[in-house]
Structures are given as structure tokens and as C-alpha cells.
Amino acid sequence: MDTGELAWAITATALVLFMTPGVAFFYGGLVKAKSVVSMMMMSFGSLALIGVLWILYGYNMSAVDGVWDFAGNPFANFSLAGADNETLVGAAFGATFAIITVALISGAIADRAKFGSWMIFAGLWATIVYFPVAAWVWGGGWILNLGDTLGLPAVIDYAGGTAVHINAGAAALALALVLGKRVVFQKGAHKPHNVPLVLLGASILWFGWFGFNAGAEFANDLAGVGLIVVNTLGATAAAILGWLVVEKIKDGKATAVGAGSGAVTGLVAITPSCANLEPGWAIVLGILAGAVCALAVELKFKLGFDDSLDVVGIHLVGGLIGTLFLGFFAIDTGLFTGGDFGQLAVQLIAALGVLIYSFVVALVLGFAIEKTLGFRVKNEDEIAGIDTTVHGEEGYALETV
Template identity: 50%
Template sequence: MPPGISTLAADAPELSAANTGFMLICSALVMLMTPGLAFFYGGMVRVKSTLNMLMMSFISLGIVTILWVLYGFSMAFGTDIGSIVGWSSDYVGLGNIGVTELWDGYTIPVYVFAVFQLMFAIITPALISGALADRVKFTAWALFITLWVTVVYFPVAHWVWGAGGWLFEMGVIDFAGGTAVHINAGAAALGVILVIGKRVGFKKDPMRPHSLPLVMLGAGLLWFGWFGFNAGSWLGNDDGVGAVMFVNTQVATAAAMLAWLIYEKIRHGAFTTLGAASGAVAGLVAITPSGGAVSPLGAIAVGAIAGLLCAMAVGLKFKFGYDDSLDVVGVHLVGGVIGSLLVGFFATGGVQSDVKGLFYGGGFDQLGKQAIGVFAVLAYSLVVSAILAFLLDRTIGMRVDEDDEVSGIDQVEHAETAYDFSGAGGGTGSRKAAPVPADAVAAAAENKKVDA
């Protein structure tokens, strides 16, 4: 949500059925992004980790929803306390809110705003999971989500979007989550993997995606849901800003995908489906903070720059030796940083606010604010996430045993496998193999003799 409320929206005294319906649809679209992310990540891992990857996203739907109702919404969007966190007893349990009570001068109910923001809170820790593929205990992951959203996401959301939050008051522009979601998640991923270490066989064993069609399906669902993620973040469309954000989301994503593929062709000699999917996600990430401040031409530039730089960044893990399994750092952290900083260059002053970037005569003022926001969130999330991972690792242990990691985390943690190659069905049930007729055994033996 951008600093600076639309005058028309701020002055509107009555609930808008159109805006309320629009925001409920946007909330559903953002919710769909978490299963989409699960498919995206699930296809990128090896067969033996598929279900675990899906579950690491799906469990966030359960845990974060309950925490958001109990205290998360209050911490993120309650009355400001010291510009660091919010708190309002009326929001605890969401039980003392009128059904038609409007959100902070807008034309939508508080409940609608709360559920829309809930979907952001759900997907952010799910994004982290892609960096930890193949090696984290599911119980430890669930506890990490609980602690992380409490001490990292909820306060950072208040910094960026909450009235009185210090980055909000400074004038940092983050339309839909470049800092609060993507930099936050990417920095957290880096902090955790520096603590828990590399997968067994990192840089030695092949760790190729087991299902590229699943990756493409997940990327398509993310792209689709992202229109709600971005366009909905203006909380209505009375003044057309949400429509501009919708257009810029499509434009930047297309530019990033093409830039990634061109780089990939030049660097590796092929246009890959994984590159197309990853490039699209990089563009979606980069336009998230900036799309309400730039023109469609600016969105092309943002997307192309992000697609190129993120494609280059994913290889850094091999150079520096950190095992970011599914490139959360390379795409979400780097893409979030790029998109947030480019506001300071490409903001036109004619969309969400009158703030202009360097290329439009605005000087370095906004770029400086964006840089402060970027590095404040990055540093806080990196350090606190590493501390949380360290504490969990020293108490209950973050990683599965090495033998379990090699044999497959799906069977160990979930007692299931993604694909049942023995016949129809799945899960833990066993099926006694049908006996092979004696004449078939004899015939096979005779064939072997003939072949010899």
C-alpha cells in the first residue's frame, strides 16, 4: 500500500459495493498464489521432495491465518507504538469490529482490508521455503513460520504500510510488497540457509527439476494471482491507479521473461521453460513495489532490468557457496531490491503520487528513501531470521538426518510419496504384489537363454 492516500478515496464517506467486491476478488486471487507457489516450487525439486515442498507452502495457509486473527492484524495495522509496531485491542481476535466499519477513510470494510492483508502475510513465509528444499524438519519449519511472522513480518508490515510506521512516514514507496514481502522473504531465506548449511551433494549431484510442466503451471497461477496482489493494493479503483498497476504488472512481467530468455540463450545456448517461468516471476517481483509510480514504458525498463540481473544473480550461489535451493535469494531478494530502488529513477510523479524519480527531474531524494527502506528491511530480516534458525537448530534441530535427506524427505516427514509407480493409489498403504505365474518365469528364463 503506497504512502499518500487518494483524495477521492479518503473523502468518500460511504461503503462502496463495487470496491468491496473488487477487493474480495483480489483477496481470493492472492490466496490462489500460495498454492501456485507450491506447484512452482514443487516442480523444481527432485521427486523425493515434492510433497514436502507443497506442504511447506500449504502449512502457511493454516498457521498464519490463525495468528493473523489472534494478533497479527493488530500488530501490523493497529495504533502505532513508537513507529515500530502497531497494537489495537479491538483488532485482537477480529472480534470488536463492526461489519460495515470502513477501513481508515477508504470505501471498504475493515474486514475486507484485513483478509486482503492476510493473504500477503500467508505467502511471504511460504516464499522462504524454496531456499530450504530437501533438508528441513517439517515441525521445525512450522515453528519457524510461527516465530518469524510474529517478530519479523508483522512489525515490518507496520513499518512499510501501517499509519505511523517509520518507513511509511519517511515516504518510502512500496505499492504492494517489494520490501515487506520480497526483500523480507529473500533476506530471511539467506539468513536461514547460512545457518543450516547445504544439501547433501550440493554442487556434486544433479538436482534438476522433476516436473517442468508443474513449474509452468505454478508460474501461470502466480502470474494470474499477481493481478490481485498488485492492482488490489490501491484498495479500490476510483481514480484509475489500480488499472495502471494492472497494466504495468503485465508489461513488466513480459519484459522480464524475454530478458531472462535472451540472457539464457546467449549464456547457455537455449531458451528453457524454467528460464521463462523464473523470468516471469522476477518481473512480477520487481514491478510489485514500483508499478504504481512508473509508466508502462518505465515498467518495460523495470522488468527488463530485473529479468537480466536476476538471471545473473541466481548463479551467485555457486560462486559464494550458499545453497539457495530454488533461487529465492536470486529472484525475490534481488528482484525486490531492483524494483524498490528503480522507483527512485523511474517514478513519473503522475500516477500514485507526485513523487518524481531521478530520470523525471526529482533528484536523488526518493532514491535515498528507497535505499533506506531496502537495506533496513534486508538487514533486520537477515539477522533476526538467522537468529531464529540458530535457536531452533540448537534446540529441536532444523535439519533431518543425512540418511533421511538422501532417502527422501517426503517419506520421512509425511509418510507419502508424490507418485506411486507401483500402481494406482498413494499414501502409506502397502499393497502385496501379485504372484508371477510359474510359466511366465520359465518363459522369461528361456528367452534369456535364446538372447544369450
């Protein structure tokens, strides 16, 4: 790794790390004022806990020796002792992905989760799900080698459609089912308390996502960085348009929250495909994802699960769209771009494998915590706002003379 690549690796690491506070702002603005501290603390708690666990053993678990190994040996090089400079930089970059993946899940249980129980879940889920899945997708595991195993094209997941977004979205759905509906659960009952905070968070996420998508190019001589950057810009911008058009048709108004949500949706969808789509197809993907996810977030009211901040509708659905879109339009291997059904087949197998595994494990962990320690706060605490009950703080302590 030359000095330029090293500098980009460190810069990308900082960009992706900044995304977790971006999630905190985005989610924090979406909840009610009496829950903003609790919501943001779930992201910062993830940042602290998963950062430590990754250094201690998560990085070791994220690479395997055999295709069918579940995960790497967590004690092979405990706490990265004696690792060389490039390994340490790569480990720091990988840590930021683990951190934000866990933080994303928290949006599904806004307004009603105990912080201590969330932290226990976060540590267990990261250990049992994220660290092994990272090994499957990027560290030599079965997903990385699925194409060779089946005699088909390799699975494409450049920056985390399966490992990050489908993974987090499936776990979010499981926790939403475990904790149940909020005391008041109906369309229009819960409005964002701070729309500028939502847009600030979305802007930070878009800023950091250039490190998220293009960061790994430090290991590739920065050869594909131009395509990745253009696609990250174009798909996200297009997704905003797609979301706003659907919102205008459906509800009569294009909203700022819709613009922020559309941006995040576009970022989610382009994540797996950023290095493997021509820019025109990236724009098509963005429009499609923005429009579909604008409709998908309404499913929770029809199906009766309370995904508070639409983690399922944006990250799970958006991640699936971005992952499967490659089966049709990936450069050289997509069904309509020179390939056949092989690319779509491996994309679908990988997506379903991660989705099912993450959902089942999160469901088991969530129920176990709920039945032992309790995961959900009391109804009266939820109604009053959980900031003071759980953290002893208020997001807006206004004094009157």
C-alpha cells in the first residue's frame, strides 16, 4: 500500500465512522422530542461496543480459511496484537461497517427499547451474525465463493447490500415483532419532531457514503473509484426524485423527510452495485428504489408490524432491490448486459441466505432478552418519553424565567 492509498484508507475510515453519528441525527429527528436522547444513544452505544468487540475478536472472525467455515477463530490474533500497519488500517475500516450495521437496526424499535437490553442484543448479534456474515461475503466464505461452487458468476456485493442492509433490515423486522407495536400505532400518529435534524443526518450519511462505497478501493490501486463515486452520486439523486414523485402522487405533497428518506434509499440500493453498473443504470436503480421504497414503508400498517423508522422499508427492501438489480444489469454479467440468469441466481441465493439467517437469530436473541431481562419499557414510560426514564436527560431542556 503506497502513501496515497494509505491516506485514502484512513480518510475513508473517518468518513464511514462519521456515518454512525449521521444515523443518530437522522433517526433522532424522526422520533418524538422526548425520545431523541434514547434514539441517538443507541447509535453511540453501538459505536462504542462494536468498535471494541471488532478490535478484540470481530476482525479475526471476519475472514475464514475454508469456504464452508462459519467464521474465523476469534482468538487467532486476539486484540490485533502484533498486526502490521496495513492490517491495522484495514481492520479499522472494517470496524466502521460493523458499527453502522448494528446502529441501523435500532430505528425499528424507537421510542420503546431499554438501552441496556439493546446493548446486550447489539453485542450478541454482532458476534453471532455480523462478524460471520462479513466472512461469508468478503472474507473467503461461501457467498464469496458461491459462483465458483455452482459454476456461475461470482456474487456481487461490493460494499454491503447483503452484509449491511439486508442483514440489518432482517434483524430490524425481527426486533419489531419481538417488541410489538407502540402504544399508539397508526398512520400519522408519530411525526418527526425535528425535520432539519433529519436532513442533517441524511446529508452526513451521503457525505460519508463516498467512503463507504469507494473506501475499499485502497486495496485495488483506486482503479474503480471514478465509477463508484459517480454511481453513488447519481443513484442517490435519482432516488430522491423517485421517492418525491411517488409521495406527491400518493399524499399530495413532496416532503423534506421524503427527500431525506429517498436519499438514504438510493445510498442503500447502490451500495452492492456501485462498482458494477454503468452510470445510466445506476440512475435507473435509484429511481426504482426510491419509488418502490416510498410505497414499501406503508406495508407496516397493512401487515401490522411496528417498524418505527422504516428500517425494513428502506434498508431491507432497498438492499434487496440493489442486490437483485445486478442480476439484470451488472456490467458484462447481467441478464440484459451480456450475461444470463446466472448472476441473478447467485444474487438471490446470497440475499435470501443472509436475510433468513439474520432474521432467525435476531428473533431468538430478542425473545430471549425480552423474556429474561425485558427489552421493552413500560407503557407509561413510553407515553411520557423514555429519555428521562432511561437516561435521566432531556433533549431540549428549556428553562422559563
